[in-house]
Amino acid sequence: MRIATWNVNSVNARLETVTTWLREAAPDVVCFQEIKCVDEKFPREAMEALGYNVEVHGQKAYNGVALLSKFPIEDVRRGLPGGDGDDHARYIEAVIGGPTPVRVGCLYLPNGNPIDTPKFDYKLNWMARLYAHAANLLKLEEPLALAGDWNVIPEPEDADKPESWTGDALFQPQTRAAFRAIKWLGLTDAHLAVGENPHQYTFWDYFRNAYDRDHGIRIDHVLLSPQAADKLQASEVHKHVRGREKPSDHAPVVVTLDL
Numbered sequence: 351m352r353i354a355t356w357n358v359n360s361v362n363a364r365l366e367t368v369t370t371w372l373r374e375a376a377p378d379v380v381c382f383q384e385i386k387c388v389d390e391k392f393p394r395e396a397m398e399a400l401g402y403n404v405e406v407h408g409q410k411a412y413n414g415v416a417l418l419s420k421f422p423i424e425d426v427r428r429g430l431p432g433g434d435g436d437d438h439a440r441y442i443e444a445v446i447g448g449p450t451p452v453r454v455g456c457l458y459l460p461n462g463n464p465i466d467t468p469k470f471d472y473k474l475n476w477m478a479r480l481y482a483h484a485a486n487l488l489k490l491e492e493p494l495a496l497a498g499d500w501n502v503i504p505e506p507e508d509a510d511k512p513e514s515w516t517g518d519a520l521f522q523p524q525t526r527a528a529f530r531a532i533k534w535l536g537l538t539d540a541h542l543a544v545g546e547n548p549h550q551y552t553f554w555d556y557f558r559n560a561y562d563r564d565h566g567i568r569i570d571h572v573l574l575s576p577q578a579a580d581k582l583q584a585s586e587v588h589k590h591v592r593g594r595e596k597p598s599d600h601a602p603v604v605v606t607l608d609l
Contacts, residue, residue: 351421351448351609352376355456355497355570357383357553357600361416364596365393371591372400377604378420379446381456383499385414392416409439415456415498422447430457432479440476450493450609452578455483457498462519470519473501477528485535487575493609494575496537499600501569502529504539507548508568520569538579540572540605552587553600561592572605581608 354377358368361382372380380402385392389408397404402418407428417423423444430441443455457480462473480496487494503521506512515521533539541550551566560566574582584606592601 351378351446351452351607352604353379353381353452353454353495353497353572353607354602354604355381355383355499355572356602357458357499357570357598359384359386359598359600361385362387362391362393364598365396367591367594367596367598369396369400371588371602372397372402375588375602375604378448379452379454380418381454381497382416382418383414383456383458385416386411387414405442405444407439407442409437413439413458415439415442415458417442417444417454417456419444419446430476430479431483433476436476448609452493452495452607452609453487453490455487455494455496455498457496457500459499459501461501462522462525465517465519465522470522473519474524474528477525477532481528481532481535484532484537488536491577492575493578493581493607495572495578495605495607497572497603497605499569500529500571502526502571503567503569504529504571508551510549510551510565510567515567520567533573536576537573538576538582540574540579540582540585541568541603543574543579543582544585546585550587551589551601552603554592556599570600570603572603574605578607578609582606583608
């Protein structure tokens with residue numbers, strides 16, 4: 351089973367780019383972030399024409415996540431537990447059917463900038479909620495993938511120029527510590543587990559020729575439960591997609607599990 355995550359930065363604005371990649375890569379499961387549309391405006395028919403079942407948790411103009419699967423989608427959850435009054439569409443989770451079912455959580459973690467505002471507090475609180483939810487999911491002892499745009503630069507080698515990010519919410523000590531705490535629950539970073547080289551990035555800003563100069567950061571992650579990590583075969587960044595016409599500023603990440 352090939353599970354992909356991609357922050358598409360507006361699914362309707364980049365529909366041709368998205369569908370072209372889906373036809374080429376043909377992942378079994380896809381986690382989209384920043385779809386930037388309400389459920390009714392999601393291009394469901396275009397995705398269904400490619401053989402996908404679709405579940406959406408959208409929001410007008412901002413945020414929004416979606417799950418696509420060539421297998422049945424069951425037990426859908428929209429929204430992260432513990433967020434009374436939080437109306438941001440940032441999390442969708444479901445059990446993906448197949449020979450061996452796998453639970454997939456698609457997440458768009460808050461950016462948190464500027465760090466001296468309530469936005470950073472919201473980011474850390476959201477990560478605390480995710481920690482609690484991940485702990486509960488791990489008790490199920492089943493294959494689990496938490497995939498998405500985490501908006502976290504885990505280590506200096508995950509940035510081309512880490513010194514440029516020291517004042518950014520993505521690279522704050524509190525952010526990185528919260529990410530490590532979630533991993534230390536018993537989750538495996540698929541990218542690291544397959545021994546991928548450092549300085550392999552998933553995001554490049556639109557400005558200052560960042561992509562052409564490879565001034566990127568790794569912020570799109572797939573964390574796996576032990577039951578999924580035991581089946582891990584590969585983790586790839588489809589960097590070339592970022593270089594296409596009218597691209598997202600993120601590249602897709604694809605993880606292969608022997609399920």
